[in-house]
Amino acid sequence: MENLQSLLHGFTIAITVPHLTLMVIGVLLGILVGVLPGLGAPNGVSLLLPLTFGMQPVSAIILLSSMYWGALFGGSVTSILFNIPGEPSSVATTFDGYPMARDGRPTTALATAFGSAAFGALVGVILITFLASWVAQVALAFGPPEYFAVYFLAFASFVGMGGAAPIKTVVALAIGFAIAAIGIDTVSGSVRLTMGIDELVKGVSFVVAVMGLFGIGELLIAVEEEFQARAVSSRVDWKEVFRALGRLPRHGIALLRSAAIGCWMGITPGGPTAASFMSYGIAKRFSRNGARFGTGEAEGIVAPETADHAAGTSALLPMLSLGIPGSATAAVMMGGLMIWGLNPGPMLFVDQKDFVWGLIASMYVGNIVAVVLVLLTVPVFAALMRIPFAVIAPLIVIICVVGAYSVSNSYLDVVLMLGFGVVGYLFKKLHYPLAPLVLAIVIGDKAEDAFRQAMLMSKGSLGIFFANRLVTTLVLAAMALLLLPLALHVVRLLRKPDEAAHEKVRII
Amino acid sequence: MNVTSKLLLSTTALLLAGAIPAAAAWQPQKPIEFVATAGPGGGTDNLARAVQNIITKYKLTDQPVVVVNKGGGSGAEGYVYAKASAGDPYKVIFGTSNAWQQPLVSKVAFNYTDLTPIAAMAQDEFLLWVKQDAPYKTAGDFLKAAAATEFKVGGAQSKDTDEVLTRMIEKAARVKFTYIPFKSGAEVAVQLAGGHIDAHVNNPSESLGQWRGSTQRPLCAFSPKRLPQGPKVTATEGWSDVPTCVEQGLAISQYEQPRTVWLPGKVSPEQAAFYVDLMKKVQATPEWKDYIEKTSQVNTFLTGAALDDFIKQDLEHVKQVAGEQGWLVK
Amino acid sequence: MISRRALEIAAAALTGIFGVVVIVSSIDNGIGWSSAGVDAGTFPFLTGIIIVLGSLYNMGQGALGRGSLAIVRVAVTASELHRLAGLFVPAAIFVAVIPIVGMYLASAGYVFAVLALPKRQSVVRALVIAVVTPLVLYVVFERMFQVSLPHGALGAALGF
Numbered sequence: 001m002e003n004l005q006s007l008l009h010g011f012t013i014a015i016t017v018p019h020l021t022l023m024v025i026g027v028l029l030g031i032l033v034g035v036l037p038g039l040g041a042p043n044g045v046s047l048l049l050p051l052t053f054g055m056q057p058v059s060a061i062i063l064l065s066s067m068y069w070g071a072l073f074g075g076s077v078t079s080i081l082f083n084i085p086g087e088p089s090s091v092a093t094t095f096d097g098y099p100m101a102r103d104g105r106p107t108t109a110l111a112t113a114f115g116s117a118a119f120g121a122l123v124g125v126i127l128i129t130f131l132a133s134w135v136a137q138v139a140l141a142f143g144p145p146e147y148f149a150v151y152f153l154a155f156a157s158f159v160g161m162g163g164a165a166p167i168k169t170v171v172a173l174a175i176g177f178a179i180a181a182i183g184i185d186t187v188s189g190s191v192r193l194t195m196g197i198d199e200l201v202k203g204v205s206f207v208v209a210v211m212g213l214f215g216i217g218e219l220l221i222a223v224e225e226e227f228q229a230r231a232v233s234s235r236v237d238w239k240e241v242f243r244a245l246g247r248l249p250r251h252g253i254a255l256l257r258s259a260a261i262g263c264w265m266g267i268t269p270g271g272p273t274a275a276s277f278m279s280y281g282i283a284k285r286f287s288r289n290g291a292r293f294g295t296g297e298a299e300g301i302v303a304p305e306t307a308d309h310a311a312g313t314s315a316l317l318p319m320l321s322l323g324i325p326g327s328a329t330a331a332v333m334m335g336g337l338m339i340w341g342l343n344p345g346p347m348l349f350v351d352q353k354d355f356v357w358g359l360i361a362s363m364y365v366g367n368i369v370a371v372v373l374v375l376l377t378v379p380v381f382a383a384l385m386r387i388p389f390a391v392i393a394p395l396i397v398i399i400c401v402v403g404a405y406s407v408s409n410s411y412l413d414v415v416l417m418l419g420f421g422v423v424g425y426l427f428k429k430l431h432y433p434l435a436p437l438v439l440a441i442v443i444g445d446k447a448e449d450a451f452r453q454a455m456l457m458s459k460g461s462l463g464i465f466f467a468n469r470l471v472t473t474l475v476l477a478a479m480a481l482l483l484l485p486l487a488l489h490v491v492r493l494l495r496k497p498d499e500a501a502h503e504k505v506r507i508i
Numbered sequence: 509m510n511v512t513s514k515l516l517l518s519t520t521a522l523l524l525a526g527a528i529p530a531a532a533a534w535q536p537q538k539p540i541e542f543v544a545t546a547g548p549g550g551g552t553d554n555l556a557r558a559v560q561n562i563i564t565k566y567k568l569t570d571q572p573v574v575v576v577n578k579g580g581g582s583g584a585e586g587y588v589y590a591k592a593s594a595g596d597p598y599k600v601i602f603g604t605s606n607a608w609q610q611p612l613v614s615k616v617a618f619n620y621t622d623l624t625p626i627a628a629m630a631q632d633e634f635l636l637w638v639k640q641d642a643p644y645k646t647a648g649d650f651l652k653a654a655a656a657t658e659f660k661v662g663g664a665q666s667k668d669t670d671e672v673l674t675r676m677i678e679k680a681a682r683v684k685f686t687y688i689p690f691k692s693g694a695e696v697a698v699q700l701a702g703g704h705i706d707a708h709v710n711n712p713s714e715s716l717g718q719w720r721g722s723t724q725r726p727l728c729a730f731s732p733k734r735l736p737q738g739p740k741v742t743a744t745e746g747w748s749d750v751p752t753c754v755e756q757g758l759a760i761s762q763y764e765q766p767r768t769v770w771l772p773g774k775v776s777p778e779q780a781a782f783y784v785d786l787m788k789k790v791q792a793t794p795e796w797k798d799y800i801e802k803t804s805q806v807n808t809f810l811t812g813a814a815l816d817d818f819i820k821q822d823l824e825h826v827k828q829v830a831g832e833q834g835w836l837v838k
Numbered sequence: 839m840i841s842r843r844a845l846e847i848a849a850a851a852l853t854g855i856f857g858v859v860v861i862v863s864s865i866d867n868g869i870g871w872s873s874a875g876v877d878a879g880t881f882p883f884l885t886g887i888i889i890v891l892g893s894l895y896n897m898g899q900g901a902l903g904r905g906s907l908a909i910v911r912v913a914v915t916a917s918e919l920h921r922l923a924g925l926f927v928p929a930a931i932f933v934a935v936i937p938i939v940g941m942y943l944a945s946a947g948y949v950f951a952v953l954a955l956p957k958r959q960s961v962v963r964a965l966v967i968a969v970v971t972p973l974v975l976y977v978v979f980e981r982m983f984q985v986s987l988p989h990g991a992l993g994a995a996l997g998f
Contacts, residue, residue, distance in 0.1 A: 036978070043983055046548045046557070046575070053561060143704030144688070167899075171853055171892035174885040178860045181882045184581035184614065185867075187689050188878035189666030191581070191615045193863045198588050198617035202580025216929075223925045224918045323717045324698045332548040334694075335557075338713065341802050345717020391959065391967065394952045397929045398945050401936075402975060406985045408585070409576055411937060418933055422926075426849050429913065430842075448881050449691075456688050456875040457660060457704075538997075539986070574984045666874075 006353060007129055010361030013058060013354060020369070022059060023066040023362065027370045030070020031377065037078055037086040037211055038403025041071035045332040057340040058358040064333055065316070065362060069121070069370040072312050076113045076305060077381050081106060082396055084215035086403075088206050089272035089308045091438055092280040094214060096293060096300030103296050106382040107237050111244035111375065112298050113305045116255060118371040119248070120306035123259035124266065124313025125363045132349065135267050135314075136321040142268055144453035145464045149474035151447035154265070154274040155439065156478040158281035164433040172432050176440025179204050180448075187452045197412070204416065205407045209441055212417040213434055215400045217424020219393060241378050244298075251302045254283055258303045262310025267318065272311040273442050277435070279307030285485070313363065320348055320356065534778040536571045538598060545586030545603040547579035550692070551632065551713070551803070555767050556602040558799045559629075562790045569786065582606065582665050584616040591622040593772040597779035600626070601770040606668060608823050613667040613835040620819065622773045624780050627787045628766035628810040628818065630800060632711040633735060634673055635726040635750060636758075639700055647728040647756035650707065654683040661685040662696040662705040667835050669765050670696075673709045673730065675829055680759050700724050711765065712747060712804035728753040730763040738801065747804065766808070766818070784811050842913040846900025850893045857889030928952050940990030942972035 013019070026048075033044040044067050052060035075087035080097035093113060100109040127135065142150070159173060182193045183203030194200040248255070258279040265275035283303035284293040293300045319330040323344040337344050342352055349356050384392075404417035427434055458464035466472045542560055546552035553575075560573045578586035583606050590601045601623065608620040636647055644650040653659075663670025666689040674687050688705060690696050693714030699705050701723035708715075712735070718724045719741055728751050729735055735747040754761050769787060771780055790796055791809055800807045810818055830836050860882055867879030914922070932948040939947075946968045953964035979985045 032978075033983070039979075039983055039985070042548050043985070046553075046577075047983060049557065140698065140702035143699060143702060165896075165899075167892050167895050171889055171896065174888040174892065175853060175856065177885045178856070178882055178889065181885070184584060184616075185666075185878045186691055187666055187876075188867070188874060189582070189614050189668065189689070190867055190878045191584075192867055192878055193860060193882055195859055195863055199585070199592075201588060201616055202578065202585030220922060220925060223921050224914065226921065322698050322701070323694050331550075335548065335550070335554050338554065338803060343717035343720060346721025346723060347717065351720075390956075391953065393925060394928075394949050395971070397925075397932070398948070398971060398975075401933060401945075402941065402979065402987065405941070405987065406979065408578055408580065409986070411988060414933055414936065418930065423852075426845070426852070430846055430849050432849070452876045453688050453690070456686060459686075460871060460875075541986070572984075574986065 003130055003132070006357045007361060009354075010357030010359075011365075013358035014062065014361040014365050019059060019062050019362065020365070022063045023366045023369045024373070026063045026066025027070035027366065027373050030067035030072075030370070031074040031077075031374060032070075033067075034071035034074020034086060035077050036403065037084050037215070037399060038207060038406040040075075040087055040207075041068050042332050043406075044071060045336075049332065049336050052336065053340070057337075057342055057352075058355050060336065060340060061333065061355070061359050062362045062366070064336065065359065066366045066370065068312075068333075069363075069366050070374075072121075072309055073114060073117060073370055073374040076117065077110065078399075080109045080113060080301075081381060081384055082215065082392075082399075083218040084396065084400065084403075085210050086207075088210070088442055089276050089312065090304075091210055091214070091273070092276040092304035092435075093301060093308070095280060095304075095435070096295070096297050098218075099294065100296035100298075100301070101385065105296070106385045107240045107378055108244045108298075109296075109301060110378045110381060111241045112248065112301045114371055114374050114378070115245045115248045116251075116258075116302040116306040117309040118367060119255055120259050120262050120309035120311075121313045121363075121367045123306075124263055124310040125360065125367065127263050127314055128317050128363070129360055132317060132321060135317055136346065139267055139269070139318050139322060139324075141470055144450045144457060145467065145471045146474065147269070148447060148450035148454055149465065149471050149478065150265070150268050150270045151274070151443050151450060153474055153478040153481070154270055154278045154443060155447070156482040157278045157285075158439055159436050159482070164431055168430075168432045169436055172427065172434070172437040173440050176437040177444040177448075179209065180441050180444030186445075186449050187456075199410065199412050202408065202410075204441070205413060206438075206442055207407050208404045208413045208417045209420050210438060211400045211403055212420025212422075213424035213427075213438065215396060216418065216421025217428055217434075219396055220421065220425040221428055222389070223393065237379060237382075241375055247298065248302070251299050254287065254299050254302050255306055257286075258283065258306035259310045262307035262312075263314045265307070266311035266314030269315075269318065269324065270311075270443075272308045272315065274439075275311035276304035276308040277439050279303045313367075316363075320344055320359075321346055534597070534776070534782045536569055536598065536782070539572045539574055540569070541599045542573055542575045543586045543589060543599055543601045544575060544577050545579060545583035545601060545606070546577070548577050550579065551711070552583075552602050552604060552767065553577060553579070554803065555630065555799075558796070559602075559787070559790050562793050562795050563786070565795065566789070566793060568789050581616070582610065582668065584610060584614075584618065587618040587623070588616070590770065590772045591618045594622070595774040596772050597775045597782075599772055600783060601772070603768050603770065604669070604765055605768065605822060605826075607768060607770065608819055609668065609672075609826050611837075612823075612826060612830050613837060615837050623770040624773055624775050625815050625819065626769040626771055626780060626783045626811065628768050628808060628815055629787060629791065630767045630803075630805040631764040631808050632713075632767070632805050634669075634709050634711060634730045634763050634765070635715075636677075636707060636728050636730070636753065637697075637700060637710055637715055637724050637726050638707050639703060639724050640722050642706075644727065646751075647753055647758045650727055651677075651681045651683060651758065654681070654685070658684050658686055659706040660688055660704075662688045662690055662699050662708045664691065664693045664696060665689055667830070667833075670709055672826055672829050673760075673763050675833055676760055676763070677709075677758065679832075697724065716741065716804060726750045728756045728758060730760050732761050736806070738804070764806070766810070767805070787811075839912060839916050840914040840919065842910050843900060843903055845913040847897055850897035850900055854890055854893030854897065857886050857893055860886035860889065924956070936988055936990060938991050940993045941987040942976060943990070943992070945975065946972045 029044055033039040045064050075090040076093050079085040079090040079093045080101050083094050083098040085091040085094055097109045185192050191201055261279045262275045280303050284290045287299050289297050318324050319334055334344055401414050404413045454464050465475050542556045544553040544556040556575050560575050563573055578589050593599045610616055611619045661674050671687050693710045696708045697715045697718045700708055730753050737748040740746040864879035864882035868877035869879045869883050870877055932944055936944045949971050950964050950968035953959045954961050979987055
């Protein structure tokens with residue numbers, strides 16, 4: 001219970017007027033950068049970083065981490081309202097969040113997302129509080145073969161679950177892998193697939209791809225269908241915010257399962273993006289309403305959001321205790337730690353007790369501040385849905401263009417984004433699934449690197465994937481997840497061939 | 509504007525330029541962009557932001573300074589961007605020796621000759637690290653064991669500084685390693701702590717926390733003399749307690765990674781001079797010393813002919829190693 | 839009017855061409871196993887092969903009119919195509935002129951053109967939105983987050 005005492009001490013550091021003020025400022029800034037696609041938490045954090053050098057390290061990290069919470073919440077807003085995921089980790093939120101918002105229930109969608117996100121973050125912080133040293137040990141057990149097994153598991157839980165034609169899924173997946181391979185290859189150092197465009201050496205940014213595929217693609221579909229969002233009632237509906245929150249406990253199992261997946265992926269460096277996809281995939285498979293996923297199911301919002309935040313929070317732990325950042329933002333914060341004269345690593349918890357526990361306590365308080373503030377903004381954001389389509393469409397185009405540009409100040413990215421928009425439209429129109437494509441873009445190259453590193457270690461023997469209990473378990477679990485739907489499908493076909501063939505599934 | 513007035517204008521400009529002292533020959537007229545050829549949080553990014561911070565604090569120029577990250581393709585993104593910005597004196601590129609090393613070993617669309625060198629501002633040292641509980645007490649012990657079995661040595665990136673050094677050790681000690689490339693030094697440090705690799709050659713700052721936390725320890729430093737005395741890292745030892753590799757019978761007396769600053773190509777000598785001067789001013793501040801100390805780097809300032817010589821020497825050396833390994837691009 | 843069959847074939851051709859490009863460029867990187875482990879081109883080469891084979895299959899299915907969308911004969915009607923072009927063409931022009939006139943002027947012009955010309959909004963209202971949009975962009979990006987948006991050749995000529 002030594003941790004509990006340290007935590008209480010931490011609260012006395014975190015709950016002071018100046019620190020609470022910093023949290024509010026941080027969270028509000030975070031929501032802003034989170035909502036604007038292209039700008040993300042890393043932008044905000046790296047901009048605030050120079051300002052924090054004069055501060056006490058604990059005040060500085062409270063400001064920066066609050067901004068991180070704000071950005072995590074803000075990232076879901078555009079995913080739900082406009083189908084534009086501002087952060088990679090909120091792509092899975094679009095699958096059910098956007099249909100629900102289109103259906104005239106943006107308030108419900110946003111409140112559900114924020115509520116479950118807060119729950120996920122809370123579980124993540126509790127994990128950090130009580131299992132910090134144990135978790136650090138677990139993370140050390142992961143070498144290249146284990147990394148590969150984790151990525152394989154993420155793919156296995158997600159691929160093959162959509163209702164798309166299998167060959168179209170395979171093509172989408174392979175295209176994603178190829179796009180992920182563009183640029184410099186870590187293992188060989190050589191330049192790959194730049195197709196004569198020198199600037200492509202930097203690779204294709206994920207944000208550029210999803211803003212085109214989802215944002216512009218969806219816009220084209222909408223204009224073609226002459227879509228009008230179902231009228232949202234004009235008064236600000238506070239009651240619905242609370243009703244949506246009140247309905248969350250009904251998804252208790254999904255909440256717990258998603259939080260567990262999130263924490264697991266945050267610690268084993270799969271990251272928030274893989275976590276949210278995996279959680280969505282597993283929820284769809286095991287939920288009673290699984291078949292209705294993709295049409296605006298609350299559980300389809302709960303699963304990715306909870307996992308995303310649980311992973312985002314627990315990803316800070318490897319950063320503090322090992323010095324490996326679990327996300328881009330964590331990397332910036334780690335740079336900050338060094339400039340403040342603190343060295344992330346196993347000794348941080350011993351040497352800098354005040355700092356570490358002040359930060360952990362501020363995660364509790366900061367998340368509460370963040371969820372309150374963000375819930376207050378729900379009706380405001382929901383009101384955006386009332387702007388007529390004719391006006392909002394060009395604004396979305398501008399947001400996507402500016403967002404794509406600001407990823408790395410590159411005009412090429414803007415052109416690519418528009419190209420991805422056309423591809424997104426075509427794919428959606430012809431029922432090619434976008435989710436496997438996106439997942440492959442995000443973790444495809446990491447999976448490939450891990451595989452090739454493992455092959456270097458074993459000198460080409462696949463036996464390395466069964467060399468110890470951990471990696472064997474992971475690989476077997478992945479294979480089971482991969483084969484399960486196939487087996488079920490065969491069984492169903494044998495029993496009632498007609499019903500199975502006419503099963504209507506939404507393509508995601 | 510007709511020809512006469514153009515002529516008149518340029519004559520006035522010439523006269524004016526003659527009247528103003530040489531040091532003030534060129535001053536920036538719009539915001540300056542610092543391009544870090546690394547992602548946020550990396551060593552190069554930290555340097556760019558530290559310099560930005562010092563310039564802003566001491567108002568070393570009237571124009572605002574903005575840091576932009578272009579770290580894609582192991583930094584190639586930033587250099588390609590610089591090449592495309594030829595003649596633009598408002599882009600300052602922060603990099604490492606990869607400006608001249610990368611074009612040797614991979615087909616990137618730039619070379620260091622496309623850039624105008626300004627300065628090398630700091631040097632990162634390299635050390636040989638093993639896991640805390642490894643049986644080797646000295647580099648000699650380690651190499652003896654390496655002769656018997658093929659060790660796995662990790663490093664950041666492929667055919668980059670870490671692998672070049674690893675191959676140099678192989679040659680100097682007549683052993684064979686399996687080199688495993690990872691994304692960053694921090695990742696490599698964790699792999700060693702977990703026992704997935706046998707050794708690595710990280711910079712001090714990349715493994716400082718791990719050393720303090722007793723998960724790994726340095727065997728020797730690739731430096732002609734011991735590192736400067738600083739505060740103790742562990743309870744009993746500091747950087748100056750680490751022997752040099754030569755002391756331990758590993759004949760690599762010097763290997764360093766410079767942090768370099770560049771302008772795009774085709775800028776005027778006056779413009780380059782302005783930035784050389786600016787960086788000199790930055791280096792004279794107490795904040796700079798603080799930054800150097802906290803990141804465990806070595807202070808240095810190379811510019812002009814000295815920098816050119818340094819680049820040429822390093823280039824020759826890397827070319828030789830790369831040639832032996834068969835890495836050179838055709 | 840575009841038939842679903844034509845669209846299926848076009849999409850499969852597009853993915854197929856991408857696959858061929860991937861295969862060709864990955865051959866440069868080396869395929870197989872060398873002393874440095876699995877060669878850099880191996881995985882892209884395999885994905886390229888998969889893309890090409892998959893695209894051929896999809897093209898065949900599309901041409902034969904089979905698959906999940908078999909009942910739908912017409913993919914895009916003439917009026918739908920008209921609406922699609924109405925959104926996409928101005929957006930493409932907007933992107934195309936950014937390097938010339940810069941982000942701010944381009945976005946102002948784009949918003950005004952899209953809102954005022956089809957008479958969807960009153961001219962005054964369109965004008966207001968067209969002025970406010972770049973202003974907000976400027977404040978948020980250039981001022982708050984120090985992300986410099988492109989000023990274009992025109993901006994450079996005027997000394998920005």
